[in-house]
Amino acid sequence: MARPASSPRRGEGARSPRPVALAAGLTIMGSILAGCGDDSGTPTLTWYINPDAGGQAAVAEKCSTDAYTIETQVLPQDASQQRIQLARRLAAGDDSIDLMSIDPPYTAEFANAGYLAPIPDDLATKLEEQSFQGATTAATWEDELVVAPFWSNTQVLWYRKSFVDKVGIDMNKPVTWDEIIKVASENGGTVGVQANKYEGYVVWINALISGAGGSLIEDAEAGAEATVTVNSPEGAQAAKVIADLAGSAAAPADLSVSNEGTAGTTFGSDEGAFLVNWTYIFHNYDESDPEVAKDIGYTTYPQTVAGKEARPPYGGIGIGVSDNSRYIDESMQAVECLTSAESQGINAELTGNMPASAGGYDYEPLKKLYPPDLLALFQQSVDAAAPRSVTPYWSDISSAIQSTWHSPSSVDESTPEESATFVEDVLAGDTLL
Amino acid sequence: MTTVVATPETKAGKAPKAQASDRAVGENRLGLKLVAPAVVLMLIVTAYPMLQALYLSLFRYRLTTADEREFIGLGNYITALSDSLFWQDLLNTLIIMVVTVAVELVIGFAFAMVMHRIIFARGIMRTSILIPYGIITVVSAFAWQFAFSLNNGFVNGWLPFVADDFNWFGGHWSAMFAIMASEIWKTTPFMSLLLLAGLSQVSEDMLEAAKVDGATWWQRLWKVILPNMRAAIMVAVLFRALDAFRIFDNIFVMTKGAEGTESSSFLTYRQVIEQFQLGMGSALSVLLFLMVLILAFGIVKLFKVDLAQARGEG
Numbered sequence: 183m184a185r186p187a188s189s190p191r192r193g194e195g196a197r198s199p200r201p202v203a204l205a206a207g208l209t210i211m212g213s214i215l216a217g218c219g220d221d222s223g224t225p226t227l228t229w230y231i232n233p234d235a236g237g238q239a240a241v242a243e244k245c246s247t248d249a250y251t252i253e254t255q256v257l258p259q260d261a262s263q264q265r266i267q268l269a270r271r272l273a274a275g276d277d278s279i280d281l282m283s284i285d286p287p288y289t290a291e292f293a294n295a296g297y298l299a300p301i302p303d304d305l306a307t308k309l310e311e312q313s314f315q316g317a318t319t320a321a322t323w324e325d326e327l328v329v330a331p332f333w334s335n336t337q338v339l340w341y342r343k344s345f346v347d348k349v350g351i352d353m354n355k356p357v358t359w360d361e362i363i364k365v366a367s368e369n370g371g372t373v374g375v376q377a378n379k380y381e382g383y384v385v386w387i388n389a390l391i392s393g394a395g396g397s398l399i400e401d402a403e404a405g406a407e408a409t410v411t412v413n414s415p416e417g418a419q420a421a422k423v424i425a426d427l428a429g430s431a432a433a434p435a436d437l438s439v440s441n442e443g444t445a446g447t448t449f450g451s452d453e454g455a456f457l458v459n460w461t462y463i464f465h466n467y468d469e470s471d472p473e474v475a476k477d478i479g480y481t482t483y484p485q486t487v488a489g490k491e492a493r494p495p496y497g498g499i500g501i502g503v504s505d506n507s508r509y510i511d512e513s514m515q516a517v518e519c520l521t522s523a524e525s526q527g528i529n530a531e532l533t534g535n536m537p538a539s540a541g542g543y544d545y546e547p548l549k550k551l552y553p554p555d556l557l558a559l560f561q562q563s564v565d566a567a568a569p570r571s572v573t574p575y576w577s578d579i580s581s582a583i584q585s586t587w588h589s590p591s592s593v594d595e596s597t598p599e600e601s602a603t604f605v606e607d608v609l610a611g612d613t614l615l
Numbered sequence: 616m617t618t619v620v621a622t623p624e625t626k627a628g629k630a631p632k633a634q635a636s637d638r639a640v641g642e643n644r645l646g647l648k649l650v651a652p653a654v655v656l657m658l659i660v661t662a663y664p665m666l667q668a669l670y671l672s673l674f675r676y677r678l679t680t681a682d683e684r685e686f687i688g689l690g691n692y693i694t695a696l697s698d699s700l701f702w703q704d705l706l707n708t709l710i711i712m713v714v715t716v717a718v719e720l721v722i723g724f725a726f727a728m729v730m731h732r733i734i735f736a737r738g739i740m741r742t743s744i745l746i747p748y749g750i751i752t753v754v755s756a757f758a759w760q761f762a763f764s765l766n767n768g769f770v771n772g773w774l775p776f777v778a779d780d781f782n783w784f785g786g787h788w789s790a791m792f793a794i795m796a797s798e799i800w801k802t803t804p805f806m807s808l809l810l811l812a813g814l815s816q817v818s819e820d821m822l823e824a825a826k827v828d829g830a831t832w833w834q835r836l837w838k839v840i841l842p843n844m845r846a847a848i849m850v851a852v853l854f855r856a857l858d859a860f861r862i863f864d865n866i867f868v869m870t871k872g873a874e875g876t877e878s879s880s881f882l883t884y885r886q887v888i889e890q891f892q893l894g895m896g897s898a899l900s901v902l903l904f905l906m907v908l909i910l911a912f913g914i915v916k917l918f919k920v921d922l923a924q925a926r927g928e929g
Contacts (some may be wrong), residue, residue, distance in 0.1 A: 379873035435780035
């Protein structure tokens with residue numbers, strides 16, 4: 183059927199590819215020539231970045247010198263997809279990657295696999311001196327600093343001032359998950375969280391368990407032989423918070439598919455009341471909904487257990503240099519500039535991703551963008567934050583937790599035990615994940 | 616694909632042996648010579664990765680801890696086959712396959728009838744029926760995900776019996792429904808195209824004769840049209856069933872396997888690509904390959920499809 187229809191046109195078809203082929207040939211030749219140019223002239227350092235609002239591109243331009251040019255390449259949106267793309271390329275020995283923005287939970291895996299070039303001692307010392315303690319911990323594997331802390335993020339509890347005024351809850355003292363779930367469900371409000379089946383859900387679970395004083399695993403350095411500690415009273419308390427929220431009227435309708443973005447949308451709607459989310463959400467509504475922007479209040483991350491200090495999530499980016507890079511020395515110089523206090527400040531100003539160092543917070547334009555008490559809250563929260571365990575097997579642990587704790591409405595008192603068994607089996611390689 | 620090539624050859628080889636003329640033998644030889652380069656090329660391109668996968672499936676091998684590679688024989692197969700997740704995903708895959716192929720067969724047949732019978736605006740009608748098939752699966756999956764999405768979708772608003780805040784991706788069956796709806800929308804045109812080819816093979820004379828004999832429309836459909844296009848229907852079912860069995864894109868885009876909507880191919884993808892478990896992933900892909908083979912063989916045998924006849928050779 184298709185053949186008679188297409189054959190009369192074949193004559194035209196045969197002519198048309200020529201200009202296309204010519205153009206393609208020229209493009210290829212062009213890029214070969216450009217490649218030659220690179221080798222003889224200034225090297226181009228390729229920096230694989232996570233998508234952002236232009237902060238990393240800005241500092242890449244700022245840090246390009248006569249000796250090298252830094253170019254950015256954007257990775258996928260999803261942190262686990264970023265890991266996949268980088269690891270596949272690195273395992274294949276791709277030498278076109280020089281610098282990489284790496285999410286903290288995957289740092290250990292990359293370092294353990296030998297994908298990261300060792301950071302020279304003087305640079306490591308400088309980075310350790312300038313960075314927050316939590317940022318350094320997350321960037322360290324086997325006692326070596328393996329990536330340069332670039333930005334450090336944390337979550338705080340955001341609330342709508344109008345809602346809080348209406349229901350009369352005192353937000354000047356720390357609140358617990360129980361309190362905000364109860365208040366929201368009784369007054370037609372929602373509590374926004376991240377509970378889709380993705381890394382963000384494990385961020386929440388980890389924060390809840392840490393807030394109760396527990397952890398997902400212990401002896402993380404033992405790799406696959408780490409001790410799984412999900413099945414504990416702390417795990418049970420975390421499960422209770424999730425089950426309570428999922429079963430209450432305060433649960434957003436899209437709870438089981440909610441991420442940072444959708445939770446932000448719910449918070450901005452009429453039923454928005456509380457939200458746990460990263461620092462950048464503060465300026466999220468400036469243009470889209472100025473009324474909501476004026477209505478945002480903030481306080482410390484909610485407590486899992488009343489009276490016990492909350493352990494907010496820790497996020498961020500460390501910059502690593504690929505061991506396969508042709509320009510390791512230049513890349514290390516670039517890292518020094520990219521992670522300088524000023525660069526961190528510029529990035530924070532543009533993206534809302536907060537600096538990994540106290541020096542970064544001193545950047546003047548940043549102080550104009552955020553109220554002083556909020557900047558102080560961010561720094562306190564980073565200090566109190568509970569990083570996810572530093573282990574090369576984080577991705578397996580995280581996926582196993584996601585499998586057993588999703589969806590939030592299925593979480594009950596048996597979940598911690600089930601997930602502990604499953605994580606153990608996964609680490610032992612006895613089960614499909 | 617191998618079965619498609621193999622069936623006519625064995626048929627042609629067996630029957631005419633007794634009275635094969637020199638010419639028939641010569642033609643047969645020429646045919647084999649003509650097909651040989653393609654077969655060799657296919658073997659080179661497909662046999663190497665398949666053997667490599669078979670080899671890798673015998674190891675515990677993780678890309679990021681390559682030094683710890685360890686030979687474990689059939690260990691990966693035993694782990695996979697004794698795991699409930701494997702069977703759960705296989706069940707999901709089979710449900711998706713059976714439901715989508717059945718629905719597509721009915722809708723696709725209706726579309727084929729329309730395309731076959733329509734007199735005015737024939738080109739436009741045929742084109743518009745075929746549009747979904749021209750859309751990239753990932754794009755159509757995103758379109759359907761947005762349609763069903765709670766935040767920016769319209770499905771809840773359109774369906775009177777569904778609450779406005781119903782989360783389609785928050786439950787197993789509703790998520791499966793969304794996935795299958797997308798799959799059906801996307802591939803029904805393919806089904807109807809194959810059926811249209813079969814429909815146009817049904818002789819008008821027979822239909823007229825049946826009409827003269829007083830057969831109703833329903834009788835003509837069941838006694839004349841369908842039996843005469845059986846081969847085309849079976850080819851359509853075979854192709855679509857194998858296609859549906861390998862479903863991946865829709866699940867990847869819409870749920871990422873959440874709510875137990877994972878298919879066998881998605882499980883394999885996660886092992887190899889997400890977890891870098893090259894050994895386990897290879898074992899699963901070998902199992903997947905065997906299942907597709909069994910499925911193809913089963914459908915061909917069960918329905919006695921003569922592929923040579925379907926291609927107009929018989």
